[in-house]
Amino acid sequence: MAVLLVLALPMVLASGSLATELLIFALASMACNLLLGYTGLMSFGQGIFYGLGSYASGLLVLHLKAPLLLTLAGAMAIGAFAAAGVGWFAIRQRGIYFVMLTLAFSQMFYFLAYSLPDITGGDNGLLDIVRPNPTMMGATVFDIARPWHYYGFVAAIFVVVFVLMQRLSESRFGRTLLAIRDNEARAAAVGYDVRAFKLAAFVVSGAVTGLAGGLHALLSGIAPLSSIEYHVSETILLMTIIGGSGKLFASVIGAAVYVLAADWLSSIWPRWMLLLGLLLIAVALYMPQGIWGVLDRLARALRRGGEGPGARIDTHKEQA
Template sequence: MNASFLSQYRHLAMAVATVLLLPLVLTSGSLATEVLIFALAAMGCNLLLGYTGLMSFGQGIFLGLGSYAAGMALLHLRIPLIAVLLLAMVVGAIAAALVGWFSIRQRGTYFVMLTLAFAQMFYFLAYTLRDVTGGDNGLLDIARPPLVILGQRLLPTAGPWEYYTLVAVVFVVVFWILQRIVDSILGRTLLAVRDNEARAAAAGYDVRTLKLIAFMISGAITALAGALHAMLTGIAPLSNIEYGTSESILIMTVIGGTGKLFASVLGAGFYVLVGDWLSTLWPRWLLLLGMLLIAVSLLMQKGLWGVGMGLLQLVRRPGRADDAATQRSAAYD
């Protein structure tokens, strides 16, 4: 219990440090906000891949639906900001329940193909329903309302760094909730399902229900990221729901490292910041990014988190050796 408590707050402190560090190293508030938004999406994906063992190519469905839900709510309903975010999460959870209910009945390649098929289906639905989604153009002129609670305006969101503050608060709260989930009995049970599904089922766990719960949580978090992204850019584009977005989210998750929530933050930061830097060097920067991702995949199979932990162990090892030598010397004395 004490170890779990320390783990929760150690990783939470790292998330808070990231939020405080980004404004110091980046001059663009929009870019810093984008890092946190995609970190949320990557954490939702990591809950499926790293903790449940489900490789989903449908995360773009939930990001896109979150964008559309927020856009339509702000354009037509004029509801408060918190209600917009909650609505997006509900829409994402419902969509994830639908996708997950069918997908979890298959395993391995067939599961992956089902999520990919759902991603294509939702993309063509969004493309076809132009009166609802705007088609190719997406939903335009999405407002960015201030944070208002009980009639009190708590936080403006008009400026880039003002909006970053809002997203940072949301990011820290969601990170803390997800960390509590993965450190709970539910999280440990999901790990059991990931490691040996047949044994977990034999132990009496309802594996399908557990997978569906993970899917719904993941969908809600990813849709929340989509809603925040729509308010950041002022549009809910068709590209948010296409297959390429699902691929990008999955790449961020793998680059950071699976099975650790903060690893998703590292992966999202690396993907967004390196992509932004490479785009200033060459118009065909995606080729450079692809080559870099291949190198990362070949040389860092445990992701950025694994590399960081390995370096930390190297730093600590000499000190441990000295301590062991001191203890042996004392024993001889």
């Protein structure tokens, strides 16, 4: 499905930058889903890792002239490192106290970025970030200066990350996270180190979110202070909830709906956030499992309808 998505977007969207932004936020939403949908942790700290990834990319390009892959690796590393630190403290609490801790860390990192203008650019952020081309032995492998060329590069990364996270979610590690989400006390009773698994999920989520932040900084050419605001965490959480937690591709759907709806509504009315709020209210009231849940119920209904009465009669005969 990930491959079909990246192939379909150039056919339905006129803007390469919009298509690229969609995939970047899909990465961030998948990372959030690993915490919310698989581990049961509602984190308001995703904006920390996203913003630090943006800053890391900007600093590496502006001051060290780092190559593209090293720049993105740095964004992932700083995201994972920050997630390890935040997660080490946050996972010691549950419920509302966990949420409050992640929100407090989000505010702390925001004011830290604001207070260090020599490093982060302060209120102005980091400007004039040049997008380096991927090179091999000093030769340019692929020119990503144009929007659709950069989309192709981001699409390749998106597919790789999606496949890796899908395998991770289906592995023993992923099934253990689901067990912790469903019954943490029972998972601990059978011998699983619950805190270690939660921390590992935090680190993976932070690395992928940092990657998304780094890719976005290279897309826009800036690493603004707003990239580390708690509003970014809210946006990523909303994408995850709209799509539906517990399924990775649902996060992609949620990101696509949010990004495309925001782009469309902003062209209709300057106060488009009000319209988006009404959409979110509708999702909360009538789609508690997100858009993925609605699509799943429709698919099941179609399968039952496709069986026909004859299939149901044969089933009853077999049972008799």
